Amino acid sequence: MHNFIQWLQTPGLNHFLIISGILFSLGIFAILTRRNAIMVLMGIELVLNAANVNFLAFSRYTTGTLDGQVFAIFVIILAAAEAAIALAIVLNIYQNFNTVNVDEINQLKD
Amino acid sequence: MDLYTIIFYLFAVITLISASVVVFSKNIVYSAFALLFTFFGVAGLYVLMMADFIAITQLLIYVGGILVLVIFGVMLTTRVISVEMRTGTVQTLPAVLIVAALAGTLIGVFWTTDWRVSSSTAGFEKTAPKIGEMLLTGYLLPFEIASVVLLVALIGAAMIARRERKASS
Numbered sequence: 001m002h003n004f005i006q007w008l009q010t011p012g013l014n015h016f017l018i019i020s021g022i023l024f025s026l027g028i029f030a031i032l033t034r035r036n037a038i039m040v041l042m043g044i045e046l047v048l049n050a051a052n053v054n055f056l057a058f059s060r061y062t063t064g065t066l067d068g069q070v071f072a073i074f075v076i077i078l079a080a081a082e083a084a085i086a087l088a089i090v091l092n093i094y095q096n097f098n099t100v101n102v103d104e105i106n107q108l109k110d
Numbered sequence: 111m112d113l114y115t116i117i118f119y120l121f122a123v124i125t126l127i128s129a130s131v132v133v134f135s136k137n138i139v140y141s142a143f144a145l146l147f148t149f150f151g152v153a154g155l156y157v158l159m160m161a162d163f164i165a166i167t168q169l170l171i172y173v174g175g176i177l178v179l180v181i182f183g184v185m186l187t188t189r190v191i192s193v194e195m196r197t198g199t200v201q202t203l204p205a206v207l208i209v210a211a212l213a214g215t216l217i218g219v220f221w222t223t224d225w226r227v228s229s230s231t232a233g234f235e236k237t238a239p240k241i242g243e244m245l246l247t248g249y250l251l252p253f254e255i256a257s258v259v260l261l262v263a264l265i266g267a268a269m270i271a272r273r274e275r276k277a278s279s
Binding site for chain 1: 111114115118119122125126129130132133138141142145148149152155156158159160161163164167168171172175176179180182183184186187188198199200201202204205206208209212213216217220221225226227228234237240241244245249252256257259260263264266267268270271
């Protein structure tokens, strides 16, 4: 118990990893359960952020180089591209089907 | 309890609570705004990991760009005037089981693995010049490819989202 309190008082690699693990799980939960396509997108953003936290934590605490930070930049770039494309598709689906619930969209054309 | 620890827990609590609001809120507008605080909290964690440039990039791109896009998406696809803002959930029980197993596995692995933590606790200083140098030397090809991908994706998004004006109508 004393060790655990000691551990809590010195934030290190494991603390950041556990935060990223919880963030990742919450994102996966949103992807699996929400019906709205935009909520699924928000879940994906949470997962990408969790991955970025991991990259930066390992970059800071184990390697001592900046490669993890460069990777985090690429993740952010791809997240921006992904969000733009996905929202364009969602808007198109809304025009065609008048809904964005992923369980009601089961056709590729109307 | 030094200042670093207090700030770490502050940002950790902001991140995790607002992420829970994102995931569990029934109202999609609340989710979108809670996502703002999640990104902000994650940016704070980046600062604590000595990644100042990434933290600013996170604020500019996620909060300034992606979040605005998401809120636009919410406003354009839900009937804001009616009470249609609530979004349902499906398959809650299997998802809870899967996510519980996933979280348990991840945290167990993180907890039990003996990570080779480097002995130097100095960290980095002035990351932006070094990152710029790496992007233009060792990571030049991925950097250029990423820029082309971003350009193509944005042009494609504009093409897809534009309302087609058919000649016949």
